Amino acid sequence: MRADRRQFLSLAGGGGLALATGLPALAQADGLAPMTGGVVPISRAERLARMAKAQGLMKAQGLSALVVEPGAALTYFTGVRWNRSERVTAAIIPVEDDLLIVTPHFEEPSIRETLAVPAEVRVWQEDENPAAVVAGWLKERKLAAGKIGVEETVRFFVSDGLARLLPGARIVSGAPVVRGCRMIKSPAEIALMQTASDITIAAYRYTWPKIEKGMTPRDIGAIMNRATAALGGDPEFELILLGEASAYPHGSGKPQTVGEGEVVLMDCGCTVEGYQSDISRTFVFGEPTRKQRQVWEHVRRGQQIAFETAQVGVAAGAVDDAVRAYYEPLGYGPRYRLPGLSHRTGHGIGLDGHEPVNFVHGEATKLAPGMCLSDEPGLYLPGEFGVRLEDCLHMTPGGPKWFSVPPPSLDKPFG
Secondary structure, three states: OOOOHHHHHOOOOOOOOOOOOOHHHHHHHOOOOOOOOOOOOOOHHHHHHHHHHHHHHHHHHOEEEEEEOOOHHHHHHHOOOOOOOOOOOEEEEEOOOOEEEEEEHHHHHHHHHHOOOOEEEEEEOOOOOHHHHHHHHHHHOOOOOOEEEEOOOOOHHHHHHHHHHOOOOEEEEOHHHHHHHHOOOOHHHHHHHHHHHHHHHHHHHHHHHHOOOOOOHHHHHHHHHHHHHHOOOEEEEEEEEEHHHHHOOOOOOOOOOOOOOEEEEEEEEEEEOOEEOOEEEEEEEOOOOHHHHHHHHHHHHHHHHHHHHOOOOOEHHHHHHHHHHHHHHHOOOOOOOOOEOOOOOEEEOOOOOOEEEEEOOOOOOEOOOOOEEEEOOOEEEOOOEEEOOEEEEEEEOOEEEEOOOOOOEOOEOOO
């Protein structure tokens, strides 16, 4: 479960520290070394294949073009890594031929640094309308009167501005095209996610024995980030919940410190070439109580039930249903009520920490080889503690396969 980084950075005593100069070197001096020596970035050929697949799906949907703003989808198709601002940068993928990149004039050199596919780049000046540049290009290509898809995270002012200049066009959702490409990961993508997961587990194993009584979430997060960076990952998030705060999936604003006999819940991840890991572990500092052990074992079994249910051809929602069918006779819930599992059993993952499709009740999408999802059926007891075990899996023709192997017991949270 990946919370919005800004959310838990603001929590009192929570969140994580920005890496200070020299921290990776300190971790390397402590026996850590980069694990990214064999990493192979996504190739130009693979990006071209993605574009061809998108255009095939566009033809099937009757789309003449697809609009994509900066974010994971833009990186996925073009290699361009860019942040959104009030100054529009966008890619327009036509149903045939090379795409268009529209960007402010002074940003063109920076955009070209990561552009990894053939594209025409057109710029706009500060006193010009970027939508007019896009509309003009579509008219030149005789694509302006068709159905134009917009990727589902495109901001309203971008699609609305285009619609105003193209009254003959129909603006529709481009989600079926983008999801149709991104939900199924290639072997190269899965390899990058595997490396990210391996780094996160190694960073956990480095951090765990260094946790001491009285430490804050910030203290623990700094150690985790230091190890992650030394191991070659880009720290993406670190959510550390202590004691009662572990009962609230995204934390609490109350001050927290490590205490004897209290739960420590860590939810951390990193990126490698932009591809993410997301792994949660729960353990107890000191001797666990009988109830802590019991709840931990319930979650461990719930996670295994989800894994066993996640087979090719099974509706993603059935995975969530299977976990709740196990939890509810134990007194949890019903459904999303507390004490119990208040969130979905898992989410898709890739270039984004949360992607379609989800393990959630009612999700009819059938699981297919190449899909990557988290498996995290936590249990939360308000006023007491919570337990979350989270490992991601990828679907193979023969069923699910773990990116990281779940822990065998509460006393051995990292194997």
